[in-house]
Amino acid sequence: MNTSAIPDKKTLRGQLRRARNAVGRAERQLAARRIVRRALHLRLLRQGRRIGFYIPNQGELDILPLLERARALGVDCYLxxxxxxxxxxxWFTRLGEKPQHWSLNRFGIPEYHDRSDKRLRIAQLDLVFVPLLGFDDQxxxxxxxxxxxxxxxxxxHRRRRWRRPRLVGVAFDCQHVPAVPYDPWDVPLNLAITEKRAYRFYSPR
Structure with missing residues (x-):
């Protein structure tokens, strides 16, 4: 791979943010529905699993319909x-029904807090839907x-056999690029799902 052809992170972030923000409202709504169907087809929302989600922010693909479907299926959903x-x-907190437990974090993103429920680290989850600006062929x-x-x-990086959690990126297809700059400590996704297709990645983990 010609690494000199890969934009630096700052430049690439700007390009990807503009591409993501250019997605229209109707396309966004359609993408959200297709993500739900793709996750169901891939059997990602299995009952009894602990799954990490995120609250979409700054133009990210809306995964709230996916979160609601998971809750309806009896999945333990964490934010x-x-x-x-x-x-x-x-930290990750299991999503409950108490509206007074929501607050905004320092970036203005809603967070759910429930002191009656034990917080988990990401290693204790089975699968995590990961927010991103872009992802590449690897x-x-x-x-x-x-x-x-x-x-x-x-x-x-210290694990060779234990594969939890599995990492699933969620994005619009325009956020897929041939290569992104990465560091030796970066952990690749196992899977990425977009409104057009699923991308599976080989991982030595």
Whole structure:
């Protein structure tokens, strides 16, 4: 691969953000429905699983219909919580029914807090739907640059056989590019689903 042809992360983030923001309202609604169908077809929403979701932000594909379908199927659904400012590893809280437990984090993204329910680390989940700005042919993703998922998933580099959680990227197909710049500690996705197709990636994990 000619790595000199790959844009730097800042340039690529700008390109991908513009492509994502250009997706129209009708296309977004259709994409959200297709993501649900694709997840069901791939049997990702199995009852008894602990699955991590995210609240869409800044033009991300709306996975709330997917979250609602998962809850209807009896899946334990978890949402991320940001750590304290000096830390990077995310917590995940099981989504309940109490509306007063919602608040905005420091980026203005809704978070669910339930002190009666034990918080989990990402290693305790079975599958995680991962937000992203773009992904490439090898399953490497480029995010918003906060590094929270990178820090949370770093433990996977030490594992050779244990494969939990499986990582599924959710994106519009325009967010797929041939290659993104990545670092040795980056963990590739197992799968990415878009409104057009599913991308499976080989992973040594």
């Amino acid at each position: 991320p919580q940001l750590p304290l400012r000096a830390l990077k590893k995310l 399953g490497y993703r480029i995010g918003m640059g906060g590094g929270f998922y990178d820090a949370s998933l770093a433990f996977l």
